[in-house]
Amino acid sequence: MPEHRLFLLRHGEGAWNKENRFCSWVDQKLSEDGVKEAQECGRLLKEMGCQFDMVFTSILSRSVQTAWQVLEVMGLEWVPVVKSWRLNERHYGALIGLNRAEMALNHGEERVKLWRRSYDVTPPPIDESHPFFTEIYNDRRYNSCDIPKENLPRAESLKDVLDRLLPYWDNIIAPEIKRGKTVLLSAHGNSCRALLKHLEGISDSDIAGVTLPTGVPILLELDGDLRPVKPRQLLGDQAKIQAAIKKVEDQGKAKPGGK
Template identity: 45%
Template sequence: MPVLVLLRHGQSQWNLENRFTGWVDVDLTAEGEAQARKGGELIKAAGLDIDEAFTSVQTRAIRTCNLALDAAAQSFVPVTKDWRLNERHYGGLTGLNKAETAEKHGEEQVTIWRRSYDVPPPELAPGGEYDFASDRRYKGASLPSTESLATTLVRVLPYWEEAIAPKLKAGENILVAAHGNSLRAIVKHLFAVPDDQIVKVEIPTGNPLVIELDADLKPVGARYLDEARAEKLPAIG
């Protein structure tokens, strides 16, 4: 029975500053590093042997992956990085303080941008500080200028089917260290969470979500390793 471990990156500097981060490559805070190590310690204590890990091309997820594997005494595990596991692209909201944005546009509008399933924020203007077109990590890729959770799922799911699912079907235990919205997309797919419910699913930082899968990659069990920081899980079956 294959096991999938989903690990949301630890606290980042812009998490701390309450800014819309999206694709901006900010690093972990000291607290975020501690959360990542704690996640790895929990994986080790649970006796989980990871065969392969996947992460995004963003530093906070990569470092979370590496710190967790180190703490789990499994730093030898191969790691694959791909931009399709990146956080949701926040478009024109990128870099803005969330509280100040709510004051400018209204709490209701910002809530729609943040929490609706299929309403994206305004598009990011090309050529600005947060235009990622010239970033060599994305060379040759067709990049979004904004994303909703729905379009994040459209980006993540083909990579899941192409790269991650075959490993699980082969019986491997897989760690995916990524972001709140890219992991939420995977959870929506696996648990068949309705569109209006997935936005209510929270994935805590640095707390490994262990999902046991059957041969068809249907969840047969799921639990957070840190029960004190666990969030409600979608129903199985």
């Protein structure tokens, strides 16, 4: 029997999700559809009788806004929300702001898939000439990180995401779950994938096949050592979930003009 339940949630659709651009550490609000996704997620969880004791988010607005919308719909606005850069989306380096489909057209679908889905391939790093470098690294939200701002990443593989996430999981989140608290982690596609890889023991090659749609809650039932006792459950209408997964996977396919 499971001793603990953990809910993972990739934020609702952001403006750049809609435009099929690598968003990464650029701060984007939820789109109108993204707000609806988060609210629908909250309604689903409320109907299931879920209750949360703590919520963890990244320090990017789309992650935080998603948590707010879910909690408001559930009538749980009072639940503590704890934010950390260690739950941020993967840093896509020089790819930030680029259209995935146009990149696939120019560099090939396999190369883009490696950049997006592989475990240990790192995209080209961002540098000071990049149009979004200043917006990211002059943002004062990173002044309060637990490492010096100059040591923040310039690009990350999924392995790098897991490496910076694990200390936060081990030292901050996991102890709360072991104390009996039910936790919602409202984060990003890659920070959630990295944590799933760790918890479920997914191989370096198989993680490439794990795709998470926006706004779909994932239930993990865990034992006392926080290991899954049954397969993860993507909650909601399964036909819609599969269609949403295919939509995410198709983002990296070559389409002239990125349309």
